[in-house]
Amino acid sequence: MTDPTPIFRSDLLASGITADELRQALRSGALAPVAPGAYLRRADADGLDDVARHRARARCVQHALGGDAVLSHVTAALFHGADLWNPGLSRIHITRDRRSGGRRTDHLHVHTAPLARDEIFVAGAAAVTAPARTIVDLARSLTVDEAVIAGDSLLRIHPSALMGVPGALDAAAQRCGVASARRVVGLLDGRSESPGESLGRLRLRSAGIPEPSLQRELFTPDGTFVARVDFFWEELGVVGEFDGMGKYGAGDPASTAESVRREKLREDAIRDLGFEVVRWTWPELFRFDVVVDRFARAVGRARHPHPPTATTPARRTPRAAIHPARG
Structure with missing residues (x-):
């Protein structure tokens, strides 16, 4: 991440x-104001x-406030390069x-809060709260979905x-929102690779799946490698996939078709x-009953496969060899 220098x-x-x-x-537009007393070149x-x-x-702002000002919360998350959903960006x-x-x-x-030296991290030449501290600060202050x-x-x-999150929670024991933060931290999983996958995991949990x-x-x-799948229920014989749609090359018909x-x-x-596949899109995360019904039908098909017909020939469907994702 390389930002222009103010x-x-x-x-x-x-x-x-x-x-x-x-x-x-400033009048000519060669410089553009970005904060009081600070500018960027117009091209930047x-x-x-x-x-x-x-x-x-x-x-x-950090420059103006001095050396003890550490970027935190949403601002720190952005310096770490984290995904945020509907972040309020007006406030530093x-x-x-x-x-x-x-x-x-x-x-x-x-x-204003205690801030130990090991809770400070340098990102993009800026002093920001360390990842574990940032996770706990956000879990205390955002909605469950956002956090x-x-x-x-x-x-x-x-x-x-x-490894640092339990200690960060303990350090925040007397701060507002720590009870919510403890619940949120129990829901986190760094294997989710997009906001849609994170929300999907929460919706599945809420639905009792x-x-x-x-x-x-x-x-x-x-x-032979076949696929790396977002969600997998081996015992139920079902694969779940979140369709982010961006992967389909919007704006380029040839790329989309391919x-x-x-x-x-x-x-x-x-x-x-031998696995049934259930897919869902971003809008369906907010009417997830549709996905729950789809999942139930997939489980039914996996447990009770259709008998072969003249147009549906029988086939061998050995279950795959399965491995955790590498890397």
């Missing part, structure tokens, strides 16, 4: 640029999306190791953070191993 008014004036020259650079500013703009603003989050002095405005939230998406993503990026294995590799009996063809062949190969 240019600070104080540095420009110290280098000999006059206030009039600075005003002219125009290339920023909302997340990159938040990070640029955060670096400026800072934590200071102080007993008082917290404040919240439309654009800044200063948290699980962020927590799964942080564990995927920083697997070793899992047995816990699936995640990211399992399927092979033919002779050892992606769909390959996905169809992949699904046929999974069925040839």
Whole structure:
């Protein structure tokens, strides 16, 4: 992750640029304001999306507040490169190791809380809360869906953070929201590879569907790799797949057609191993009863396969060799 470097008014004036020259650079558009007293070159500013703009603003705010200001919560998660769902990006989050002095405005939230040295991490040349601390802070302050998406993503990026989460929870024992955080942490799994997979896992749990294995590799009996699947219920004979749709090459009809063809062949190969396939899309995560019914029908078919007919020839369907995902 490489963000453009902000240019600070104080540095420009110290280098000999006059206030009039600075005003002219702003009027002409050569410089774009990103925070009070901080600017980006116009070419850099125009290339920023909302997340990159938040990070640029955060670096400026941290510079203005001084060395004890550590980026935290949603802001830290963005510096770690985590997935966030519907994040509020208007407010920069800072934590200071102080007993008082917290404040919240439309654009800044200063948290005051104990902050040990091993809870500080350097990301993109900025001091941010370490992954385990960030997971717990988010679990205390976001909804369950939002916190699980962020927590799964942080564990995927920083697997070793899992070892630090219990200690981070203990350190937060007297802070607001820690009871919710303990429940959220019990739901996290860094093997989920997208926000949709994280939400799917939560929806399956809420529906009372047995816990699936995640990211399992399927092979033919002779050892040929067939597929790596999102969700897998070996005993039920069912594979679950979240359709993120982005993989289908939106905007490029030829690419989309080829992606769909390959996905169809992949699904046929999974069925040839004797497994039923249940798929769901992002909108269906919010009307999951449709998926629950689909899952029940798939389980029924897996347990009671249709008898062969003239148009449905009998076939051998040996169950696949199964391995946890590698890497």
